[in-house]
Amino acid sequence: MPRQPRRRSYDQYCAAARALDAVGDRWTLLIVRELLAGPRRYTDLHADLPGVSTDMLAGRLKDMEAAELVTRRRLPPPVAASVYELTDRGRELLPVLRALAAWGAPALGEPRPTDAVRAHWFAIPLLTALEGLGAGVVQVTLDEGEFHVRTGGDGQVEYxxxxxxxxxxxxxxxxxxxxxxxxxxxxxxxxxxxxRAELHEELGEERREELRASAPLS
Known part of the structure; x- marks a missing residue:
């Protein structure tokens, strides 16, 4: 029996179904997770999405371009490379990923032997905790690497x-x-x-003391 083509739409007049038409395929939201950290070359995306085949990644990026979630641009000389970046509509998926991360966090448990780990994968799950530090730039260092989070006075965050x-x-x-x-x-x-965490502020120790004072006594 010939293989059936992949279904492209649920054909349901429903907002959730329309959203899943665009981002419900395997790997799509994880590509968004990577591009929320900034423009990336194809090779960088492939390196930080262990398990995805080159054909699959190329196909998903093509679909995301068609859905106007992603755009591709050529870097100016002397860099001879193209990068993918999210459109405004693509960046609007950050709250969706935050909700998914909050829902999935209790199921993390201990890392499995087969689990890949990247430091910046913790950026979205930690946004709520880091927002409590107020507007500014927070750099987070783990054994696996570093990432940073920027919180604006208007409450907008990026990492x-x-x-x-x-x-x-x-x-x-x-x-x-x-x-x-x-x-x-x-x-x-x-x-x-x-x-369990070390906090250092470039502008003084006042906020760190506030954090310590707010912690319950053991």
Missing amino acids: GEGPAADAQVRLRTDTATCRALAGGELTLAEAVASG
Whole structure:
């Protein structure tokens, strides 16, 4: 029997169905997760999406371009490369990924032997905890790498892979603490007070003392 073509639409007059028509395929939202950290080359996307085939990734990116979630542009000389980046509509998926991360955090458990780990994958689950630090740039360092989160005075947040030269707060912790923070088992104040996280501020120690003071006594 010939293989049936992949279904392209649910053909349902429903907002949720329309959304899933665009982002419900395997890998699509994880590509969005990567591009929320900034423009990426195809090779960088493939490296940070372990398990995806080159054909699958190329196909998903093509579908996402057609859905106006992603655009591709050529970098100016001397860099001879193209990058993919999210459109405004694509960036509007951040709250969707935040909700999915909050829902999935309690199911993380301990990493499985087959699990890949990237530091910036913790950015979305930690956004709520890091927003409590106020507007500014927070750099987070794990054994697996670094990422940074920018929170504006208007409440808008974005994150990026790697360190930030203009970081105002530097947080060092581990994946187990990230998992506890994401799952609501631990607050940032409790993590700092217990020594599971180190918080250093470029503008002084006042906020760190506030965090320690707000942690419950053991």
